[in-house]
Amino acid sequence: MNFKDMASDLGFDEDDFTELAQLLVTTSLSDLKKLENGVDLKNTDKVAKAAHSIKGAAGNLGFIKISGVAAEIESDARRGSLTGIEKKIKTIKAGLNAIMNAIDQ
Amino acid sequence: MRENKPFVILAVDDNLLNLKLIEKSLSKEGYQILTADNGKDGRKLAAEKKPDLILLDIEMPDEDGFHVITRLKDNPVTASIPVIFLTGVKDVDSKLKGFELGAVDYITKPFHPMEVIARVSIHLKLSIAVNSMVLNQAEKLRQITDAQISMLPLPADYPDAKFGVFYRALEEAGGDFYDILNISDKIKGYFVADVSGHDIKASYMMASLKALLAQNCTPMYSPEQSMQMINAVLLEILPEIKYLTACYARLDRAAGKLILINAGHPPVVYLPLGKAPVLLKSDGDILGMFSNAQFGIHRVNVKKGDRFFMYTDGLVESAESKITWSSGAENFVPLFKEVRNTPVENAPSELMEKLLRAGFVYEDDIVLLCVEV
Known part of the structure; x- marks a missing residue:
């Protein structure tokens, strides 16, 4: 994960990008809580909306993998399916952890 | 810039990261950015500050983007402000609905900051051109009125x-x-x-x-x-x-x-x-x-x-x-x-x-x- 290159791709300097990455982690963790709550309640609409939010935010900063997994969750949930969602949530959490580690370095 | 005043852009999105991304991208270009994380506050800010352009998310809780643009266009104070939709929805119907309600363009999420800058710039230019044309025509009409009254x-x-x-x-x-x-x-x-x-x-x-x-x-x-x-x-x-x-x-x-x-x-x-x-x-x-x-x-x-x-x-x-x-x-x-x-x-x-x-x-x-x- 190279923040310098990712920042450059978006036309930002590294400090700006780090600030945005930090915000992504904060907002996505909040969205993940809503998503998990939706899973507990088997509320696919709530799951889809939370996943939609993560998808867009992560995608905007170039975190393609997180965005892609969130897109899968959103798509499944809109079809009424929550099958295999736990594994996907873990993938997103791992991705967010990796970003946090990169910020701390 | 007009008389050294920066153009004001209002961004309305319930996702704080998107707001921050827009704010950072556009402020670097010299724009003044106002933000609102929900439709109601967005409408209020639009009426109070009369921004030059509005970036509006479609999918928001409570008042979604379609509701917000409808209200903006109903209000004479905000009706002429160009609105660009931000949408993660890719279906054509949704985009067409946005245009029908008065949006001038849309940006698909995830978006690249440079695309936002480019679209904001082009629509501000268009808006300035239209406003200038309207002002010119109004001035010509005023001249006719003055000439008429003088007769x-x-x-x-x-x-x-x-x-x-x-x-x-x-x-x-x-x-x-x-x-x-x-x-x-x-x-x-x-x-x-x-x-x-x-x-x-x-x-x-x-x-x-x-x-x-x-x-x-x-x-x-x-x-x-x-x-x-x-x-x-x-x-x-x-x-x-x-x-x-x-x-x-x-x-x-x-x-x-x-x-x-x-x-x-x-x-x-x-x-x-x-x-x-x-x-x-x-x-x-x-x-x-x-x-x-x-x-x-x-x-x-x-x-x-x-x-x-x-x-x-x-x-x-x-x-x-x-x-x-x-x-x-x-x-x-x-x-x-x-x-x-x-x-x-x-x-x-x-x-x-x-x-x-x-x-x-x-x-x-x-x-x-x-x-x-």
Whole structure:
């Protein structure tokens, strides 16, 4: 994960990008809580909306993998399916952890 | 930048990261950014700050983007602000709905900051161009209005003509017209006309009419001959669909003679001193339509202190209430005696005030001219 290159791709300097990455982690963790709550309640609409939010935010900063997994969750949930969602949530959490580690370095 | 003020962009999105991303991208380019994380606050900020452009997320809890843009377009304060939708939804129907509701463009999420900058820039340029065009046109209309008003004589310009006038154009360029003519020291001419339509073309007619009146309303010609000459010229210069109704009064104060020529125009109200007002009705052909036009003629022996009122159909006609000027004029006649003792200069405006208090509504251009013998 190279923040310098990712920042450059978006036309930002590294400090700006780090600030945005930090915000992504904060907002996505909040969205993940809503998503998990939706899973507990088997509320696919709530799951889809939370996943939609993560998808867009992560995608905007170039975190393609997180965005892609969130897109899968959103798509499944809109079809009424929550099958295999736990594994996907873990993938997103791992991705967010990796970003946090990169910020701390 | 305008006068060193940055353009103001309002971003409305429930995702804080998206807001921050937009803020950082656009502020680097010199824009001032306002943000709201929900539709209601976004609308409020838009109305208060009147930003130059709004970036609006479609999918938001409570008020979604479609609801917000509908409310923005309903509000005159925010209706003209260009709105670009931010959407993660890819279906065409959703995008078309956005355009139908008044969006100028959309940006698909995830978006690249450079795309946001490029789209904001192009739509600001478009908006500036449109606004500039509107302002230019408004300025031209104002110039026409000023020119039009400068052609209309005021009582102070013709102290011997002893008249008062009320003039109101419904739009920037009115189709009603009046003029005062110094035919000789003792004889004055009063002309009131209504050109069909009240658009720019109608207002251009004013300059032509004024010149025609000056050329043809002279001691050499009788009032009827003057109107015949003017009709002949108008037949040549007017487009087929354009015509005018008019009333021409020639008053010889020394001889106590008033001659009225009516060309398809509402009747003159004659208010003899100490007597009840009467309508001087006469049929006559309109001007600019027929080569062998026949005009209505009234010859009235008048005395000092008598008054007569010439006006356009906007005073007595109502499309909304389905009142034609022939019946409308009858209804208004009793009102004229109420301004009998008002100084002639103020009589028309006082009469209008009385009409407005009685529930009169402006639907058309209006000229109301009062002349005292």
